[in-house]
Every structure is written in C-alpha cells, then in structure tokens.
Amino acid sequence: MSISVFAHFMKVACGLFDEVPLGKNDDDGSLFSMFLQENRLPPQTRSTKWETVRDIFDKYKVRGVNLNKGYGFV
Numbered sequence: 001m002s003i004s005v006f007a008h009f010m011k012v013a014c015g016l017f018d019e020v021p022l023g024k025n026d027d028d029g030s031l032f033s034m035f036l037q038e039n040r041l042p043p044q045t046r047s048t049k050w051e052t053v054r055d056i057f058d059k060y061k062v063r064g065v066n067l068n069k070g071y072g073f074v
Contacts, residue, residue, distance in 0.1 A: 028056045028060075031048050031052055031053070031056065032056060034047060035048040035050075035052070035053050
C-alpha cells in the first residue's frame, strides 16, 4: 500500500472516529487481546486493567457483558 493511500485511509478514519491511536499496540483490539492473554496473571501485574476493557465495551456499546462484577458475560 502506498503512503498516499494509507494517508487517505487515516484521514477517513479520523473523520469517522473521535480519536485514532497511532502508537503501536495502542489500539482497542491490541489492548483487548493483551487483556485476554494476561487474564491468568494476578491483577496487579497485568498491563491492561479491567477499567480499560470496560471503557472499550462502553465505547462500542457491547451488549451481554456484566460490567458491574468486573468479569463475565450475562
């Protein structure tokens, strides 16, 4: 993909979404994936906190997730 095409896609994405993270492994998918990978670690050693994942669920209006207990699906 050429740089001009990439720049065009970034411009379109910025128009659709409020903020587009540009850092590597800083997007919502990477954060959620890291949260799933570190799920068995003690909470204090995880790099992605539950509050971050909860905010991702709220941002995309994910249904069927019990946000009050911290974990689990309804």
